[in-house]
Amino acid sequence: MLRRSNSHLYKMVNWWRRGDSVSSWILILMLFAFRETQAVHHRNELQFTKVFMNLSVSDFTVAGFIDDVQWLSYDKLNKQIIVKEVWISDALGTNFIEDMNRFMRRHEGGGYIVTYFLTGNDPNNKRNHTKQLFVGCELDDGIQLKSKARLGWDGEDMMETDDHTKHWVFLNPRAQKLKPVTESSFWTNEIELSSKKYCVGVVQNIFRNSSIKENLPPKVYVSRHDSPNGTITFSCLATGFYPRSILLIWKKTPEPAKWGKESSSGTLPNADDTFYLHVTLELLPGDSGEGYTCVVEHSELQKPAIYPVPGKPPRKWLWAIAVSILAVFILGLSCAKVFITWNKKNKTGTTSQSQLKGPISSPTIHLQ
Incomplete structure (x- = not known):
């Protein structure tokens, strides 16, 4: 975006010095905003x-x-x-x-x-x-x-x-x-x-x-994928940053770590002239994946940013059992409700029928 020249700053200061009715704290806010x-x-x-x-x-x-x-x-x-x-x-x-x-x-x-x-x-x-x-x-x-x-x-x-x-x-x-x-x-x-x-x-x-693109810090997304065969893969995506220079590395606590297979997309341009970098790490067999972080350094970050890798997700079969139990529970409730409703209707129907017939009275015999 186009930036204002320093002459605007001097104009603001002189405007205030001339005695215009503006408080000093407003001027300070303006100066800080201008500096940003x-x-x-x-x-x-x-x-x-x-x-x-x-x-x-x-x-x-x-x-x-x-x-x-x-x-x-x-x-x-x-x-x-x-x-x-x-x-x-x-x-x-x-x-x-x-x-x-x-x-x-x-x-x-x-x-x-x-x-x-x-x-x-x-x-x-x-x-x-x-x-x-x-x-x-x-x-x-x-x-x-x-x-x-x-x-x-x-x-x-x-x-x-x-x-x-x-x-x-x-x-x-x-x-x-x-x-x-x-x-x-x-x-x-x-x-x-x-x-x-x-x-x-x-x-x-x-x-x-003209203009030079405004500097932007990266947005970082970290994920974990556990394959059925036991392979664990980490993914770290930094995107939307400018300028192009960036450092993205994996770290593990405590060190040292036995690193697996690492791959990188390289720093590539986005459609809006910003950049992105995608790095993955496939762990060695037996590595639980605990303690890993993605560390990102960029000129627009005051210090290196640390992003922990998400923990191990619940096993799929546990989800299947949980869903099955929930389904059985819902089915049981439905059956019980149907049974209670049917039972009530059955009792109501029997009573009505007896009321329609009325009590059976014995015939009266008169002796002559």
Whole structure:
């Protein structure tokens, strides 16, 4: 949903200061309500991967993720970015996307200086090398909280930026060779452009011109199924949550537990652009299933949520016996009622017949 800008907050405060008749406690409630509507956190990540062969680029891929949902890729054949969602493309606008296309084409054709410094004295420099650049940022209602850039080479982390000093920190001794590169104005400008305009700027443009889905906590449902063959299966479903990242695990008290066969649906989208995750656990033979819980962690939960598994359901044959006894009892009551009713009617009928006949009187004999 669209969020109000901070100017609304300042207007409310100034309105109260001008002496308008509103009590302070109402203002406090308004501020708290305003704060609740503002608490929306989002993350944007850009991943650049480039494969070099003999100082020439043999492959170049780009992927962009907002809250773990991919929104961007790069078509190297046509040399242009592909925005996965139409509403994001509309929010960014044609000019912004074209600027980003030029930046991607420039980035695709560059990077040789890093390759030269890292492979200049390598006798095997004719083999393929992979350079990975990660740029990430986190925002709260469009306000930048932090940003990070990291450079990898052939699967190893080389260096990353310090979020406070904005300087590069070398994570690998080989990365010291890149010190002249990191001190160049061109390199600094390119990384800053990646972070500010195409990481932070993307989210801010979406906030201004469209919307990002509101963060939602998961709804969790836990169930137990006992099969006739004695197999016990637990099910834990977390659904309706956003963003996508979630952790769902089984725990048993007391530990340790002998785990059975576990399966997962993976995190998948719902029709309303939220996500769901379904995990099942089939217990080993002999495990009673007592003490198991489903533990869920998500950014919208203040702490891990614990959901106990339901206990063992009553046996079906007990239900059958209970139903049979109840049926016999009802049948007995019905028969007794019928018998009592019939008996009453029978007695009533006999009395009426005797009354109709009347008493038998003896004939009177008169003697002459």
